[in-house]
Amino acid sequence: MQNKETPSPAGVTAAGPEAAAPGARPWWLGIAVIILGCICLYATTTLPATAQYAAIGPGMFVTIAGGGLLLLGILLLIQIARGERFEAQDTENATGNLPMDKRAFFTALAATIVPALTMEALGLPITAMLSFTLVARAFGSNKTIIDLITGAILGSVCWFLFSRLGLQLGGFLPLAGF
Amino acid sequence: MDTFGLLLQGFDVALQPMNLFWALVGSVLGTAIGILPGIGPALTIALLLPVTVSVGPVSAFIMFAGVLYGAMYGGSTTSILINTPGEAGSMMTALEGNKMARSGRGAAALATAAVGSFVAGTIATVLLTFAAPSIAELAFYFKPADYFALTVLAFTSVAVVMGTSRVRGFISLFIGLAFGVIGIDKMTGQPRMTFGVSSLLDGMELTVVLVSLFAIGEIIYVASRYRHQNDDIMPIKGGLWMTKDDWKRSFMPWLRGTAIGFPMGALPGGGSEIPTMLSYTLEKKLCKRKEEFGTVGAIEGVAGPEAANNAAAAGVLVPLLTLGLPTSATAAILLAAFQNFGLQPGPFLFTSNPELIWGLIASLYVGNVMLLILNLPLVGIWVKLLLIPKPQLYAGILVFAMIGIWGVSGSTFDLACMVAVGLMGYVMRVYDFPIAPILIGLILGPMAENQLRTALAAAQGNPAILVETPISIVILTVSALFLLVPVVLRRLRKAA
Numbered sequence: 001m002q003n004k005e006t007p008s009p010a011g012v013t014a015a016g017p018e019a020a021a022p023g024a025r026p027w028w029l030g031i032a033v034i035i036l037g038c039i040c041l042y043a044t045t046t047l048p049a050t051a052q053y054a055a056i057g058p059g060m061f062v063t064i065a066g067g068g069l070l071l072l073g074i075l076l077l078i079q080i081a082r083g084e085r086f087e088a089q090d091t092e093n094a095t096g097n098l099p100m101d102k103r104a105f106f107t108a109l110a111a112t113i114v115p116a117l118t119m120e121a122l123g124l125p126i127t128a129m130l131s132f133t134l135v136a137r138a139f140g141s142n143k144t145i146i147d148l149i150t151g152a153i154l155g156s157v158c159w160f161l162f163s164r165l166g167l168q169l170g171g172f173l174p175l176a177g178f
Numbered sequence: 179m180d181t182f183g184l185l186l187q188g189f190d191v192a193l194q195p196m197n198l199f200w201a202l203v204g205s206v207l208g209t210a211i212g213i214l215p216g217i218g219p220a221l222t223i224a225l226l227l228p229v230t231v232s233v234g235p236v237s238a239f240i241m242f243a244g245v246l247y248g249a250m251y252g253g254s255t256t257s258i259l260i261n262t263p264g265e266a267g268s269m270m271t272a273l274e275g276n277k278m279a280r281s282g283r284g285a286a287a288l289a290t291a292a293v294g295s296f297v298a299g300t301i302a303t304v305l306l307t308f309a310a311p312s313i314a315e316l317a318f319y320f321k322p323a324d325y326f327a328l329t330v331l332a333f334t335s336v337a338v339v340m341g342t343s344r345v346r347g348f349i350s351l352f353i354g355l356a357f358g359v360i361g362i363d364k365m366t367g368q369p370r371m372t373f374g375v376s377s378l379l380d381g382m383e384l385t386v387v388l389v390s391l392f393a394i395g396e397i398i399y400v401a402s403r404y405r406h407q408n409d410d411i412m413p414i415k416g417g418l419w420m421t422k423d424d425w426k427r428s429f430m431p432w433l434r435g436t437a438i439g440f441p442m443g444a445l446p447g448g449g450s451e452i453p454t455m456l457s458y459t460l461e462k463k464l465c466k467r468k469e470e471f472g473t474v475g476a477i478e479g480v481a482g483p484e485a486a487n488n489a490a491a492a493g494v495l496v497p498l499l500t501l502g503l504p505t506s507a508t509a510a511i512l513l514a515a516f517q518n519f520g521l522q523p524g525p526f527l528f529t530s531n532p533e534l535i536w537g538l539i540a541s542l543y544v545g546n547v548m549l550l551i552l553n554l555p556l557v558g559i560w561v562k563l564l565l566i567p568k569p570q571l572y573a574g575i576l577v578f579a580m581i582g583i584w585g586v587s588g589s590t591f592d593l594a595c596m597v598a599v600g601l602m603g604y605v606m607r608v609y610d611f612p613i614a615p616i617l618i619g620l621i622l623g624p625m626a627e628n629q630l631r632t633a634l635a636a637a638q639g640n641p642a643i644l645v646e647t648p649i650s651i652v653i654l655t656v657s658a659l660f661l662l663v664p665v666v667l668r669r670l671r672k673a674a
Contacts, residue, residue, distance in 0.1 A: 026609065029605075029609060033349055036353065036356065037352075039371075040356050040359075040371065043370060043371040043373070047368055047370065048368070056631050056634045056635055056639055057366070058363035058365070058366045058368045058370055059370075060627075060630075060631070061355075061359055061623070061626075061627040061630070061631075062356075062359050062370055062371065064355070065352055065355040065356040065358075065359060065623075066356070068348070068352040068355070069349070069352045069353070069356060072345060072348050072349045072352060073349075075345050076345055076346070076349065079343075079345060084343070086608070086609040086610055087610055088403065088607060088608045088609070088610065089399075089607045089608075089610055091215075091396065091399070091400065091607070092215035092216065092262050092400075093215055093216070093262075093400050093404060093405055093568060094399060094400040094402075094403040094404060094405060095403060095405050096403065098403040098404075098405065099403075100402045100403065100608075101401070101402050101403065101404065102402075104401040104402055104404060105398060105401060105402035107401070108397055108398045108401035108402070109398055109597075109601070111397075111573075111576060112394050112397070112398065112576065112596060112597050112600050113597050115580045115583075115584065115593045115596070116590055116593035116594045116596070116597060119580070119584055119590060119593055120590050124580075124581070124584070127580065128577045128580070128581075131573070131576050131577065131580065132570075132573040132574070132576065132577055133573070134573075135397060135401070135569070135572050135573035135576050136569040136570055136572075136573040137569075138401040138569075139400075139401055139404055139568055139569035139572055139573075140404070140406065140569060141567070141569035141570065147569075147570070147573070150570060150573075151573065151577070154574060154577055155577060158577065158578070158581055162229065162581060162585065165229045165232065166229070166231060166232040167228050167229060167581075167585040168585065168588050169581065169584060169585060169588070170584070170588060
């Protein structure tokens with residue numbers, strides 16, 4: 001496995017040849033693509049044939065998309081069977097060949113799930129406060145109180161600013177009734 | 179009226195105080211996001227889209243032009259001073275630029291990048307000014323089959339050129355196409371792929387997909403593989419301006435970079451990566467002081483690629499404005515912006531909405547001047563942006579992303595999509611799938627479908643109609659070449 005140090009500066013040099021491929025044979029990727037294709041093809045069966053004209057109907061393009069995904073999924077499986085390498089992308093502040101930090105991953109994921117759960121009920125400022133703190137924590141910040149305050153301020157300022165610019169952002173604090 | 183007269187009218191629009199103000203806002207925002215990591219021009223324009231509904235299309239596009247050009251100026255600043263190219267187009271700048279900064283010539287590198295961007299941006303805008311109307315004129319003769327062939331060309335080139343693997347590029351593209359068919363079919367009124375979910379009847383919003391892929395996917399990905407390392411910012415040394423020798427050495431690379439960048443940017447699949455790389459290689463070959471490359475940093479290696487990068491960005495606007503054909507993620511979101519205002523870019527826009535088109539083109543000139551002023555003397559202030567701590571910076575990006583998505587239609591369903599598509603963006607980064615083809619597929623898919631069905635319906639379903647005009651034959655052949663040439667080349671190389 002890799003150690004935590006990365007000698008290469010961000011993104012400029014590609015990952016070394018010893019870069020750890022995430023999961024040597026990711027069969028599930030190909031299967032996921034095939035499933036997506038099948039969903040598209042299944043969706044065409046529910047379309048009425050009456051809307052067609054000379055075999056050109058609303059289902060034609062869906063069939064093309066679904067068939068394409070099905071075929072590409074099979075091709076991807078063949079590539080995986082032949083030992084295709086998948087190297088995680090290098091971007092700013094991230095190095096592809098670092099091992100995945102599961103805790104940070106799930107914390108960041110939780111931060112993105114929060115809005116769907118709380119936006120309607122608790123409003124933007126509180127949602128922003130929670131998500132902000134979770135992301136900061138995923139990136140290693142341990143100043144929770146300060147992050148909570150920063151997130152709440154950022155959320156409130158944005159709410160006022162963007163509302164004035166004409167965005168519908170829901171109530172400021174729906175719990176309190178406004 | 180001739181092009182020149184129309185352009186003067188455009189300046190009339192661009193120089194109105196309100197529009198100048200929006201150009202300034204766009205330039206400042208663009209420079210800022212170019213410097214900050216994790217946020218690029220496409221994402222910024224997507225986040226600004228809902229806000230611009232109240233300002234009107236002309237001002238909105240003038241602001242977007244500022245963002246587009248500003249992001250490149252900002253990107254070169256970080257490449258030179260901390261060796262982190264924010265986007266593919268500034269990767270080459272980082273090579274020599276950072277070496278120059280390390281050997282105490284950072285100021286000259288920044289100056290040649292800024293002036294080079296200005297020169298290239300201005301020349302490319304002139305080329306755009308004169309090329310666009312004639313291409314738009316040509317497009318009047320296009321039949322539905324020709325338009326369909328064009329979209330096929332955009333699809334294949336994007337899927338082949340972007341990313342490392344053709345299969346993965348096409349998977350991205352087809353996922354985009356599948357997203358594109360969700361919702362009510364415009365020709366028959368049938369709901370498609372909605373599976374009874376009423377929120378899907380209106381289709382997948384490009385803003386939601388783009389923000390989720392670019393912001394959410396990036397945040398989760400960077401968090402999971404975060405490099406705890408402080409960027410080491412090079413102090414700006416060597417006076418603020420270039421010496422006479424620097425000017426002499428930069429001048430030709432600027433022009434050559436522009437000559438490479440503009441046409442390649444205008445071609446589907448050209449992007450900014452290939453022209454900057456070509457320009458870098460060319461300058462390295464032509465340079466008289468080869469020993470400076472890779473050691474103390476050669477100014478030619480900054481001047482050429484920077485010019486190519488800016489010229490390519492202007493080139494991308496040619497197919498977008500004249501044919502309505504986006505060839506990059508940023509162009510895709512600009513197309514969505516046009517559609518948001520009920521406009522369809524293409525030949526008809528030049529006649530139906532000259533104020534908008536020429537105002538936009540004129541504002542590209544204005545924006546370039548503004549950016550030069552903003553970036554050269556003020557670079558010391560811009561660099562301060564890098565002092566924002568990374569945890570809070572990425573946390574802030576998430577807050578803006580959720581506002582962008584929530585602001586589109588205030589739907590919790592969109593926020594749930596944000597998680598799902600964001601996770602997909604994460605997986606795509608881990609397994610190296612290109613992201614732009616999804617966006618191109620999503621925005622161009624419905625157009626391709628529309629043209630295909632119109633063409634086929636006119637021919638009673640006979641697919642031969644697709645290859646009946648010389649234009650469509652040529653374009654489809656080129657698309658096929660995009661697909662086949664790499665394979666043939668690889669076979670030949672193996673055989674040799």
